[in-house]
Amino acid sequence: MTDVDVVVVGAGAAGAMAALHAAARGRRTLLLEKNQRPGLKILISGGGRCNVTTTRSGADLEAQYGTRRGRFLRHALRSFPPTAVCAFFEASGVPLQQEDLEKLFPVSQRAQDVRDALLRRCRAAGADVVVGTAVQAVGRRGDRFVVALPTGEVRAASVVLATGGLSYAKTGATGDGYAWCRAFGHTVTACWPALAPLCVERPWVRALQGIVLDGTDLAVLDGQGRERLRRRRPILFTHKGLSGPAPMDLAGDVEELQGQAQVRFDFAPGIPREALEAQWLAAAAAHGGRRIEALLPSELPERLRAALVAEAGVDGTLANLAREARRRLLQAVKDLRVPVPKSLGFDHAEVTRGGVELAEVDPRTMQSRLQPGLFVCGELLDVDGPIGGFNFQAAFATGRLAGLSA
Numbered sequence: 001m002t003d004v005d006v007v008v009v010g011a012g013a014a015g016a017m018a019a020l021h022a023a024a025r026g027r028r029t030l031l032l033e034k035n036q037r038p039g040l041k042i043l044i045s046g047g048g049r050c051n052v053t054t055t056r057s058g059a060d061l062e063a064q065y066g067t068r069r070g071r072f073l074r075h076a077l078r079s080f081p082p083t084a085v086c087a088f089f090e091a092s093g094v095p096l097q098q099e100d101l102e103k104l105f106p107v108s109q110r111a112q113d114v115r116d117a118l119l120r121r122c123r124a125a126g127a128d129v130v131v132g133t134a135v136q137a138v139g140r141r142g143d144r145f146v147v148a149l150p151t152g153e154v155r156a157a158s159v160v161l162a163t164g165g166l167s168y169a170k171t172g173a174t175g176d177g178y179a180w181c182r183a184f185g186h187t188v189t190a191c192w193p194a195l196a197p198l199c200v201e202r203p204w205v206r207a208l209q210g211i212v213l214d215g216t217d218l219a220v221l222d223g224q225g226r227e228r229l230r231r232r233r234p235i236l237f238t239h240k241g242l243s244g245p246a247p248m249d250l251a252g253d254v255e256e257l258q259g260q261a262q263v264r265f266d267f268a269p270g271i272p273r274e275a276l277e278a279q280w281l282a283a284a285a286a287h288g289g290r291r292i293e294a295l296l297p298s299e300l301p302e303r304l305r306a307a308l309v310a311e312a313g314v315d316g317t318l319a320n321l322a323r324e325a326r327r328r329l330l331q332a333v334k335d336l337r338v339p340v341p342k343s344l345g346f347d348h349a350e351v352t353r354g355g356v357e358l359a360e361v362d363p364r365t366m367q368s369r370l371q372p373g374l375f376v377c378g379e380l381l382d383v384d385g386p387i388g389g390f391n392f393q394a395a396f397a398t399g400r401l402a403g404l405s406a
């Protein structure tokens with residue numbers, strides 16, 4: 001039976017970062033990956049270009065993960081911030097450059113360079129990387145962990161679980177780590193697809209397929225109409241509903257609301273409702289013969305303007321836009337609500353919301369508070385962030401801490 005200091009399960013972003021830091025400390029480290037090709041999610045990320053991290057920093061960066069998750073991540077993110085991630089990849093021969101939405105990508109535009117650099121650093125640090133080997137169970141015997149493989153058992157002083165979440169199962173993330181964590185006494189919170197396109201059944205939304213908006217506010221509301229999250233990022237209308245950064249950012253909240261969610265569009269977020277109405281009244285007085293569509297923000301595509309006028313149930317010219325019709329049109333432009341039953345699910349979700357309960361993990365080391373020597377990092381934790389490199393950033397930072405202590 002092989003005996004090592006550290007076994008890391010899962011060679012994704014978090015596991016590779018953990019393994020190379022453990023090995024660099026002189027720990028005999030074995031990194032086990034069930035796929036023949038490690039880091040599959042890195043390879044498919046960012047459309048094959050891998051949005052490695054973000055330019056955001058400090059409290060602003062932490063806030064992107066929400067209050068509770070951001071607080072848990074504070075130490076990890078401050079000790080390995082995006083600037084340090086950039087420096088790490090630069091030193092590994094993969095310089096990064098900034099693109100829209102404060103995203104950082106490899107200058108080479110190749111996700112494979114990111115994955116290869118991580119594995120190269122693992123091997124250079126002395127980690128033993130074994131692919132095509134699915135861990136079947138992780139248990140404890142005396143003071144050693146026992147990791148069961150199809151070919152036998154490996155004993156280790158520490159085990160780092162970096163098996164990822166439930167999204168895109170074809171990449172290898174099938175939730176194996178959750179069961180092992182439960183068996184060690186951990187709580188695994190409810191898991192939901194996040195960063196997925198939204199399913200919208202309203203025909204007018206689907207009819208707008210192909211339209212892209214930038215500069216519209218999209219919010220998710222709960223069953224009582226209370227706002228949970230709002231985004232002003234690109235929105236893409238599709239044949240199934242809504243996709244693009246803003247809708248995808250809202251998916252985790254939509255799922256948690258279990259069929260009660262609505263999204264609310266504000267197509268003119270820069271102007272308060274009263275001011276907009278005053279503009280319309282002035283336009284009606286000056287150009288009463290114009291069609292009502294002329295009132296709507298000119299940057300909105302014509303098909304969308306026609307759809308909003310139809311949704312408001314108004315017709316004709318500015319001169320005959322009576323008070324009640326004006327109210328309905330204002331509603332359609334500033335506060336249009338659409339039920340969203342669900343996202344397109346785990347097969348289309350970039351991450352999993354939910355996972356190993358954060359209160360049971362030490363945020364300074366990623367060590368289990370219940371099982372000394374057990375470490376949990378990456379998406380397996382109850383941590384997720386919006387689109388923009390925040391999920392790799394969290395995986396790298398938590399993986400590094402695990403590797404420094406395991």
Ligand SMILES: Cc1cc2nc3c(=O)[nH]c(=O)nc-3n(C[C@H](O)[C@H](O)[C@H](O)COP(=O)(O)OP(=O)(O)OC[C@H]3O[C@@H](n4cnc5c(N)ncnc54)[C@H](O)[C@@H]3O)c2cc1C
Pocket residue numbers: 009010011012013014015032033034035038039040041042044045046047050051052053133134135136162163164165167168171172173174175176177349350351377378379380388389390391392393395
């Ligand atoms: C299409 C897509 C695009 C994305 N784009 C971006 C992006 O551009 N930027 C960004 O920040 N985030 C992006 N993400 C999210 C990001 O990929 C994840 O947050 C990140 O990969 C999580 O890293 P991880 O190491 O925790 O888990 P994973 O990357 O899922 O790695 C887990 C590894 O564990 C292995 N494993 C699981 N079970 C076992 C077992 N029993 N034995 C051995 N090995 C096992 C898996 O095969 C896998 O290789 C994207 C996700 C998807 C699906």
